[in-house]
Amino acid sequence: MKKMLVMAAAAFMVAALGMAYTAMAAKPMTMTMEGYIIDTKCATANSAKLAEFAPTHPKECAMAPDCRKSGYNLYSEGKLWKFDKASSDKVYSFLKKADSTLHVKVEMEHGKGDTIKLVSITNAK
Numbered sequence: 001m002k003k004m005l006v007m008a009a010a011a012f013m014v015a016a017l018g019m020a021y022t023a024m025a026a027k028p029m030t031m032t033m034e035g036y037i038i039d040t041k042c043a044t045a046n047s048a049k050l051a052e053f054a055p056t057h058p059k060e061c062a063m064a065p066d067c068r069k070s071g072y073n074l075y076s077e078g079k080l081w082k083f084d085k086a087s088s089d090k091v092y093s094f095l096k097k098a099d100s101t102l103h104v105k106v107e108m109e110h111g112k113g114d115t116i117k118l119v120s121i122t123n124a125k
Contacts, residue, residue: 028111034124035076037091037102039067043080050075059102063095074106074116081108087118094121 036054039062046053054075061067072091074081083091087108094100100123107119 028109028117030107030109030119032105032107033074033076033081034103034105035074035081037062037095037104038073038075038080039070040073040082041067041070043073043075044070050080051078055103057102059095059100062102063092068092074104074108081110081116082114083108084115084117087116090118091121099123 036057038050038054038057042053042057042061043050062072071085072083072088074083094104095102103124104121105124106121109117109119111117
């Protein structure tokens with residue numbers, strides 16, 4: 001009986017370690033979303049009315065030095081998704097294009113925490 005319990009415990013541990021390894025090795029989830037680019041400075045200042053503010057936020061404001069320095073977010077489906085530093089730099093490069101808008105479609109990776117990584121960005125149609 002003890003031998004069976006020891007074997008069952010060993011089998012359970014092997015299975016648990018395998019599941020833990022799989023979870024650690026899992027790739028971040030890739031999502032495609034449509035929403036509005038908004039800098040952290042303006043998002044914070046307008047947090048109480050973000051749903052109304054985000055669609056009206058001017059591109060020139062988002063590109064202003066203080067706003068750019070604060071980093072960028074995607075406001076979509078009632079939630080603010082924060083881009084990591086490298087992604088914020090990519091967003092700024094996108095915004096420098098003459099035909100870019102703040103209403104965008106993004107492909108992003110979402111791993112642990114609330115920060116997202118930009119994969120691609122285009123104007124929403």
